[in-house]
Amino acid sequence: MARVSTPRPTKDVITDALLDITAERGLDHVSVRHVAAAAGVAIGTVQHYFPTKDAMLTAAFTEVVRRIRERVAATVLGPDVRRNLAAVLRELLPLDEPRAAEVRVQVAFAARAATMPALAELQGVILGEVTDAIAAALAHVDGGPAAQRRARAQVVLATVDGLALHAVSSRDWVTPESLAAALDDALDALLPPGDPTAAPGDVVGDRS
């Protein structure tokens, strides 16, 4: 019994409103009242789904991670693992306004996680997942023993997130072009040359 269009779940509508406010005006403007107004729901409805500000921020962050995963899964992968990794990591950089908004949410989450153990735990889980994926890709480009690959993957992710942090938090510092160039420069230095014989299915990116 397919319907033409199903109304979106209220929780998703609220999460979107929340994301927009965090991205545009910063975490300081995220309040139950503002989110309710932007989502067009009652204050009590927001409180029902997100009883605390940390619950709201966690939902926004989780949604950002889901969107990035979705884009990564849709990335066209070729036979060159190094090139695939670059394509996937570009999804983490603020190269256009939607990605810049996502990075602003991630930075707001990180800032709050720096003083909130529950959020810091989630941040650790996400960093671990992404690092594992990068380390798995490095296995295809002669990245050395497992421990060394993982250490290098940590550095690669730190570089990408550091570039993203600098890009969204500063003015006249980088353009999207110079940001993409900086990623390429970093990968040239941090990764061994690509192995064109590696199987494309084994690289970073959950394609399920």
Place this chain on the structure above:
Amino acid sequence: MARVSTPRPTKDVITDALLDITAERGLDHVSVRHVAAAAGVAIGTVQHYFPTKDAMLTAAFTEVVRRIRERVAATVLGPDVRRNLAAVLRELLPLDEPRAAEVRVQVAFAARAATMPALAELQGVILGEVTDAIAAALAHVDGGPAAQRRARAQVVLATVDGLALHAVSSRDWVTPESLAAALDDALDALLPPGDPTAAPGDVVGDRS
């Protein structure tokens, strides 16, 4: 119990209180009222020096930058430029609690700068200064033409700040030891081998 030292300027006392609150409990807890209580001054006194929350945060960030500069200036520099650069960049990592508190302030500042143009401008200036200093050091280790050195310096700083961001915002992710090892690993990949003949006075670090 006699105090021989001159009393500290009120503005410095307030800035210290502000830094402590931002570092320990996050930017959300920085309010005129809390800062006044922690500094032991009247609310009106805080408002006199820092009329807005952004003014308070800018003061905290500026003080962190001053402290880092002071430590960098005190770093013992040897003849190996690469080693000197590593020593200086370690001052930016949260390898002990005072540095972790500084990084939390920097992350809070960056998060707010992501939606506040005036703060983003200051962030751009600071990033530019540090990048210039790193690029100057790279000139001594055969870092290629000037534009290439500057691009690589941007990547080095992004890596260091990304590692610092991940360290303070996550749990069970890094130890101070693994963080220092990650910096060394990153510098091994990002920097050409050191030139032991370079003059120690020419490296990163304002020693005035």
